[in-house]
Amino acid sequence: MNPIPKSALLLALAGLIPFLWGAASVLHPALANFGAQNFGPLFTGTYLSLTYGTVILSFMSGVLWGFATRAEGAQAGVGYGLSVIPALWAFFMVNGDPGNAAINLLAGFVGLLLLDWQFWKQGLAPLWWMRLRVILTGVVVACLLVPVLTGK
Secondary structure: OOOOOHHHHHHHHHOOHHHHHHHHHHHOHHHHHHHHHHOOHHHOHHHHHHHHHHHHHHHHHHHHHHHHOOOOHHHHHHHHHHHOHHHHHHHHHOOOOHHHHHHHHHHHHHHHHHHHHHHHHOOOOOOOHHHHHHHHHHHHHHHHHHHHHHOO
16 A cells, blocks of 8 residues: 655645634634634635635646646546536636535535546556545535534
């Protein structure tokens, strides 16, 4: 079993901080007040989770595009086409009512995990990729459930 490289794991876990902070500041008003006073209101709560999640889905489109470059012929063409779906999903589906936007963003991350699996299954992603992505997706989905379930 190939271990997840430490640098990739540490950076990926650090990338969860905005999701965790967004969820925590929805659940705990004192954290939201602290965040709003020290970082500004855009860096707390559901707004942070939705904005950062949109950025990450777009970033992951780029990662998948990179995997597609390892393919050839029709497989590459399909890979390029699939790789743009997360960014387009974020652009078109994460807007309007924050509750609905959070549901759509959550669905986007679940869909991304399916795309990750497809690229991994084809041997285009590193062997350790799915172990990392399942961990990250689990945390992101849990964090995005907070605004969905609280209505905040």
